[in-house]
Amino acid sequence: xxxxxxxxxxxxxxxxxxxxxxxxxxGPASYAAIAxxxxxxxxxxxxxxxxxxxxxxxxxARPNIDLAGLTTLPGKTSRWGARxxxxxxxxxxxxxxxxxxxxxxxxxxxxxxxxxSVFLAAAHPAVQMEIAAMLPGLRTSLVxxxxxxxxxxxxxxxxxxxxxxxxxxxxxxxxxxxxxxxxASAGRKLLAxxxxxxxxxxxxxxxxxVSKDDYFVAPGYPLEEIVDPTGAGDTFGGGFMGYLDTVxxxxxxxxxxxxxxxxxxxxxxxxxxxxxxxxxLTRADVERRYREFRALxxxxxxx
Amino acid sequence: xxxxxxxxxxxxxxxxxxxxxxxxxxGPASYAAIAxxxxxxxxxxxxxxxxxxxxxxxxxARPNIDLAGLTTLPGKTSRWGARxxxxxxxxxxxxxxxxxxxxxxxxxxxxxxxxxSVFLAAAHPAVQMEIAAMLPGLRTSLVxxxxxxxxxxxxxxxxxxxxxxxxxxxxxxxxxxxxxxxxASAGRKLLAxxxxxxxxxxxxxxxxxVSKDDYFVAPGYPLEEIVDPTGAGDTFGGGFMGYLDTVxxxxxxxxxxxxxxxxxxxxxxxxxxxxxxxxxLTRADVERRYREFRALxxxxxxx
Numbered sequence: 001x002x003x004x005x006x007x008x009x010x011x012x013x014x015x016x017x018x019x020x021x022x023x024x025x026x027g028p029a030s031y032a033a034i035a036x037x038x039x040x041x042x043x044x045x046x047x048x049x050x051x052x053x054x055x056x057x058x059x060x061a062r063p064n065i066d067l068a069g070l071t072t073l074p075g076k077t078s079r080w081g082a083r084x085x086x087x088x089x090x091x092x093x094x095x096x097x098x099x100x101x102x103x104x105x106x107x108x109x110x111x112x113x114x115x116x117s118v119f120l121a122a123a124h125p126a127v128q129m130e131i132a133a134m135l136p137g138l139r140t141s142l143v144x145x146x147x148x149x150x151x152x153x154x155x156x157x158x159x160x161x162x163x164x165x166x167x168x169x170x171x172x173x174x175x176x177x178x179x180x181x182x183x184a185s186a187g188r189k190l191l192a193x194x195x196x197x198x199x200x201x202x203x204x205x206x207x208x209x210v211s212k213d214d215y216f217v218a219p220g221y222p223l224e225e226i227v228d229p230t231g232a233g234d235t236f237g238g239g240f241m242g243y244l245d246t247v248x249x250x251x252x253x254x255x256x257x258x259x260x261x262x263x264x265x266x267x268x269x270x271x272x273x274x275x276x277x278x279x280x281l282t283r284a285d286v287e288r289r290y291r292e293f294r295a296l297x298x299x300x301x302x303x
Numbered sequence: 304x305x306x307x308x309x310x311x312x313x314x315x316x317x318x319x320x321x322x323x324x325x326x327x328x329x330g331p332a333s334y335a336a337i338a339x340x341x342x343x344x345x346x347x348x349x350x351x352x353x354x355x356x357x358x359x360x361x362x363x364a365r366p367n368i369d370l371a372g373l374t375t376l377p378g379k380t381s382r383w384g385a386r387x388x389x390x391x392x393x394x395x396x397x398x399x400x401x402x403x404x405x406x407x408x409x410x411x412x413x414x415x416x417x418x419x420s421v422f423l424a425a426a427h428p429a430v431q432m433e434i435a436a437m438l439p440g441l442r443t444s445l446v447x448x449x450x451x452x453x454x455x456x457x458x459x460x461x462x463x464x465x466x467x468x469x470x471x472x473x474x475x476x477x478x479x480x481x482x483x484x485x486x487a488s489a490g491r492k493l494l495a496x497x498x499x500x501x502x503x504x505x506x507x508x509x510x511x512x513v514s515k516d517d518y519f520v521a522p523g524y525p526l527e528e529i530v531d532p533t534g535a536g537d538t539f540g541g542g543f544m545g546y547l548d549t550v551x552x553x554x555x556x557x558x559x560x561x562x563x564x565x566x567x568x569x570x571x572x573x574x575x576x577x578x579x580x581x582x583x584l585t586r587a588d589v590e591r592r593y594r595e596f597r598a599l600x601x602x603x604x605x606x
Contacts (some may be wrong), residue, residue, distance in 0.1 A: 087484035173437050181390035183507065184525035204486065205508035208525065219520035221489035224509065256602040290604070296520050297600045299559040300591070 003245040004112060005032045006045040006131050007121025007144075008101055009070065010059070011052070013081035013094065014274060018227045024229075024274035025056040026080060028121035028144070030092035031231035034278045035265040036119070036242030037065050045069035045131065048105035049077040059279065066187030068109040073100045081131055088226045089203070106131045110206065113137065117245040119237050122146040125153060125160035131151055132163060139252055142166045142241050144233065147173055162194025165233055165250075168237055174200045183208055184215070197255065199240070201233050214252050218259050219297050221289070228273045232266045235278065241288075264289045306414065308335045308541065309348040309434050310424025310447075311404055312373065314355070316384035316397065317392070317577060321530045327577035329361040329383060331424035334534035337581045338568040339422070339545030340368050341589055346415055348372035348434065350407030352380040362582065371412040376403040391529045392506070398453075409434045416440065416567070420548040422540050425449040428456060428463035430484070433468060443553055445469045445544050447536065450476055468553075471540055477503045486511055487518070497562040500558065506526050512562055517555050521562045522525025522569035522600050524592070532574045535569045538581065542568030542589075569593045 012026030029046045036042045043066045048057075050072060061067055078101045081094035106127060120128040120143045128143055141166035145157050150173055158177070161167040169190065176184035183200055187210035190198045194273060197211040202220070209216040209268050240262030245256040264286050271277045314529035315329030332349045339345045346369045364370055381404045384397035409430060418438050423431040423446045425443060431446055446467035448460050453476055461480070464470040472493065478484060489512035493501045500514040508525040543565030550557040567589050572585055574580045 089484070103533075148410070175390075181392070182525075182527060182529060183523075185527045187525075202508065205505065205522075205524075210525075215525050215599060216602070217509075217522035217525070219509075219522065219600070222485075222490075222513075222518050222520070224488045224491070225483060226485060253603055260602050289410075294602070294604045296518060297522070299563050299597070300556055301597045302493070 001042060001245050002041045002115050003036050003117040003119065003241055004043045004045055004115040004135065005029050005036060005119045005121065006106065006128070007123055007234070008078050009044070009046040009048050009052070009239070010078040010080050012274065013079070014228060014230055015083040016088070016228045016273070017057065017084070017086055019273045020048045021274065023053070025059055026274065027078065028231070030060060031234040031269065031275055031278065032119055032121055032238030032241075033060060033065050034062070034275055035235040035238030035269070036245075037062050038265065038281065038283050039239070039242030039261070040064070040245040042098065042242070043069055043115060044065065045106055045108070047071045047073050047100050049073060049075045049100045052077045069112065071104070072119075073104060075100045082230065084229065088229055091229070092230070099172070106134065108134050116233035117141070117241055119241040120144065120160070120164065121234055123223065123235060125156040128160045129163055140165045140244055142168060142237055144168045144237050145173070147176070149270060150177055158193050161190065163193050166199060167195055168196045168199045168201055168233065169203050170233065170238065171203070174198075180231070184210070199234060199259065203232075207236070207259060207263060209255065211255075214255070216256050217258060219293065221263065221293065222296070223267060223270065226270045229270050231275060232270050235269040236262040236266040239263075260290055260293050261286065264293060304548050305344045305346055305418050306339050306420040306422065307346045307348055307418040307438065308332050308339060308422045308424065309409065309431070310335065310426055310537070311381050312347070312349040312351050313323045313383050314357075314359070315380040315533065315577065316382070317531060317533060318386040319391070319531045320387070320389050321577070324354070324577065328362055329533065329577065330381065331534070331537035333363060334344050334537040334572065334578055334581065335422055335541030335544075336363060336368050336536040337365070337578055338541030338572070339548075340365050340395070340544070340580055341568065341584065341586050342545030343367070343548040344563055345545070346372055346418060348409055348411070348415075350374045350376050352403045352448055355380045358599055372415065374407070374410070376407060378403045385533065387532065392533055393559065394532070409437065409477045411437050420444070421542055422448065423463070423467065424540060425452065428452060428459040430465055431515060431544075432465045443468045443544070443547055444473065447471045447540050448476070450479070453480055461496050463486055464493065467498055469500045469502060471502045471504055471536065473504050473536065474506070487513070490573040502562065504539060506535075510539070510562060510566060512558065514555070514558075519559050519562060521566045522596065524566065524596065525599070526570060526573065529573045532573050534578060535573050538572040539565040539569040542566075563593055563596050564589065567596060
């Protein structure tokens with residue numbers, strides 16, 4: 001069982017009411033890889049610049065994260081700066097410096113073509129499709145995107161979503177892509193585009209999953225205090241695909257479990273600054289909170 | 304088993320992308336009474352003006368709704384006008400004409416002092432407390448409020464919430480009353496004020512319930528199309544208290560069921576213009592959707 005994760009590995013500058021740092025390990029692939037590594041073996045396919053700190057590489061180099069696909073290119077690592085207001089729902093993106101990711105092209109290390117699962121974190125949809133095409137043994141794929149690509153190349157984004165097993169989109173992006181105000185109808189419209197399931201990420205309200213035969217709502221975990229929302233969506237994707245990579249058959253019941261595992265890991269991610277909390281997280285912590293998720297939503301039905 | 308419901312009975316003017324009407328039966332007590340009457344016997348304590356249409360009275364006069372407390376006063380019925388934008392999340396309140404409710408004082412019809420439950424829909428908190436004080440046989444009470452009273456008399460609103468068993472607040476009002484951005488911490492802060500439980504209404508995302516020993520999240524029902532959101536919160540309160548009035552003991556499990564019954568009736572309410580869908584709703588419809596709510600949120604937990 002191996003999950004390949006592609007997307008940016010970046011250097012983040014973050015400012016929240018709880019902290020401020022100039023240089024934090026960031027990027028969707030970093031959050032996703034750390035989260036997924038709690039469940040399965042992970043391969044990271046990404047490019048960084050010559051300035052990528054050895055300490056960040058060491059942080060990512062966990063026992064079951066293979067960094068053979070983390071290539072160093074001439075130039076600078078992608079950088080992203082963001083500031084959160086008091087209520088954490090307002091994020092000001094200060095800058096997005098693409099740097100090496102402008103020229104990075106995927107090149108698969110020897111032996112990686114057998115990857116059974118792939119999480120194509122936000123990137124140009126052409127690159128996402130190129131990577132998927134390199135993986136003939138693929139059982140399950142998840143594609144994520146960001147508003148930037150939806151506005152730049154909406155049709156290509158839809159094509160990448162169509163080609164994948166699952167797609168994740170933020171609520172606002174779902175409404176924008178589907179041109180409809182209801183979450184349910186946006187989800188169904190995006191599903192009609194293709195793929196087997198669409199996950200609409202609802203932030204602190206949880207997530208909704210739509211497939212041809214299923215509709216599932218995962219609650220938001222009732223956190224008293226959110227320290228830093230950065231990477232929550234990518235952590236969700238990592239936890240979701242990390243768990244799904246381990247199951248014998250991708251059934252509706254396993255998909256629901258994967259969504260709760262994604263929600264669980266994401267709820268931990270936002271408890272720490274940058275990826276800090278994820279780095280100390282254990283599978284036992286995840287299992288404990290998974291059960292709490294059940295307790296949160298359970299109610300009786302009379303027979 | 305009897306549930307007393309107090310609050311405005313009004314004449315609404317509504318405009319949504321799906322329809323427009325000058326005069327629709329409205330007001331929190333109307334929505335709540337119709338919803339609650341699917342579960343239990345209801346008594347309506349409210350004042351209307353001489354212009355209150357006999358047809359509206361006839362609509363409310365359902366077999367298990369007692370209108371002995373619906374008094375006609377000199378003057379005009381309260382009127383409320385609202386317009387919804389395309390996405391249904393933006394509501395423009397066009398006007399709120401208090402009319403007879405400026406002078407209406409609660410006066411209990413003979414025999415009503417034995418009411419076992421009360422839903423004190425939005426009104427001046429002094430009036431809400433006055434009504435509760437008239438009901439010595441009370442087992443369970445629910446108090447609801449609106450931003451208008453929170454801004455006018457915040458301390459009195461908190462006092463009325465403290466005196467009740469349960470309080471419902473909209474998410475935005477909860478954040479405002481509690482002065483904190485997280486739903487979980489807003490709920491807990493409001494609970495610390497008093498009462499046994501706080502329900503934060505999350506609109507299309509469902510509802511969160513906080514008590515000393517419990518936290519429960521009810522999902523939003525995935526409606527493809529919302530016709531008119533008017534009265535959803537009051538319908539929730541009516542369904543919640545209507546069910547709770549019928550249970551032998553108000554246990555945490557029954558409270559969770561009541562929240563799902565409230566969510567179920569509210570999900571129907573928004574499917575029709577004004578109270579139209581509620582008026583054709585049957586208990587069998589409610590039971591069917593109650594089970595769908597279970598299917599929406601169920602996931603497996605390994606032993």
